[in-house]
Amino acid sequence: MSCSENDGNILMVSKEQLESSSTDEGSCSGSSTGGGTVNLKKGPWTTAEDALLISYVQKHGEGNWNAVQRHSGLLRCGKSCRLRWANHLRPHLKKGAFTTEEEQFIIQMHSKMGNRWARMAALLPGRTDNEIKNYWNTRVKRRSRAGLPLYPTKVNLQTSDENQLIQSATELSSGNQQNIGILPGTINGTLELRFLPHKANPGPPPYPPHFSDIPVTAMPSHGLGYYTRSFLNPQGDHAKQTWESETSFPGCHFGLNSMVPAFEDLSSLNSEPVYLNSGIGYPHDPDPESKKNLASFICPIPGNHALSNGNFSSSRLLPGAVKMELPSLQSTEADYNDWNTSASLFTSSYDAVDSYIQSPENVSVQSDCASPKNKGLLEDLVQESKAISIGKKQSLEKSFDDTMTGSSTVKLEEIRDPTSPFCQSAVSLFNECNPINRSTYNESSTFKAPMGEYFLHLTFSSGTQRDVNVGSAGSAKQDKCAPNLPDFLRPDVLLGSGWFIGNSRSAIDSISGPLDENLREDLVPGPAGISSMASLESYPWTNMPRVCQMSELQ
């Protein structure tokens, strides 16, 4: 009853064939196609219908389901088509029974989310909400008949870390920020922010294997990508101060360590320049209060350094940026490769960065921008690091043929503020993705956030890994920005919350993965007063705390 593109043979079906197939009375509400109302078929799909639908999606991409009938002759309503595609025909669907791990995950997530099938499905790649729903309903029936509790005891015996983290992330994802404070104080493990863009259009949609398992370099060449930010939780006084009522979080760190290849592997990515902060970028949020632009934080322009002086550099802009629009993640394969590359960047460890410094030839850092002076962020990072490491306070001045700002001069100033644990430098992870000076941008321009799902990837000290969908941005349909990411994803919140940033090492962690524990011991406290969500107002986008200082790593 199924027919997927995996079969390899798309059946060509004539309208006559279709119409000769059994049809039921009834329709999704009828459909008028010029001449009159067409009774749409209901009931099980035939192979011929599947083939038609697949053919349609291959040509036109997903979405616009109501047009399927018009264009393909399928006598099905849009809803039915969408359902059929999503549940049966789309690529990379897992079939078969749930694995034990999946079952446990469902149980765990249901205990936190309730019947949010679609959200759970988003966390279980290859599985559909319908499958999960069916599984759960069956389980409910079975257990109620057996007189068993809905949730096994072990769910309740999960560590408070996991429970609270998952719950908090879940709450955050549903807009409840009241308990955000729970997070920093109770988790032991790794937290990553991952981005799963919407599918390339009309290419195959991005339905990855389990997030934790997929190496970036193994991702398909288009349609799927992660954008990962990871953060180091401060262990210093600041954190204790802020979260002292919570349990401690020894060894808590936020890093990228499970899904990405080692930095050394980057040498194999010789086809693409490498940047520490590649990815898709967005100009500054014209409205700091607006949640609509939150995505800009996680979507830095590749190598784009927004600097505290209001200028920003652009080491490598994706084509779309030229138009001051987000290069849509569903745009080109080339764009997508950027994502792969950018994600790979975050696999680097601090050691890898160091080794890179020593052997830059290991990684091809190039710029495909017009100006040969354009530098990738990694290069900037390294340069600055070198400069700082030799104790010279210097400004790095670069001219960029910046396609977004026009030619601009960018000063990468090393500014040290001893009173602030937040570093400030040109390589500030957040600055670069959060252009400071609004005047830099044409506020009337259209900026697009990357469409897709955003996940918090939680890695617990026990090794357990979970992905929590924390929001989505954009819609496949409109190809425009409509992010509804929770506020906690804002850099100012992340920073201010005291989650991540203690000092430069945290930033390095954030870009290069977990550090050696010895290094982590040296974390310095974050600033008081910006330790909670309350800081959200006090830290507008235009007043972002600094994040890292490469020199402090030396």
Next chain:
DNA sequence: AACCCTGCCAACCGCTGCTAT
């Protein structure tokens, strides 16, 4: 062999939220 129960699966329905007009 017939019947029943159960699990599984597929699909439909109604509702909601978003977007465009």
Next chain:
DNA sequence: AATAGCAGCGGTTGGCAGGGT
């Protein structure tokens, strides 16, 4: 602001298969 169209979500139903009696 109101409305319509659309996509998506969650609840529900119905059919089928397999196992037990």
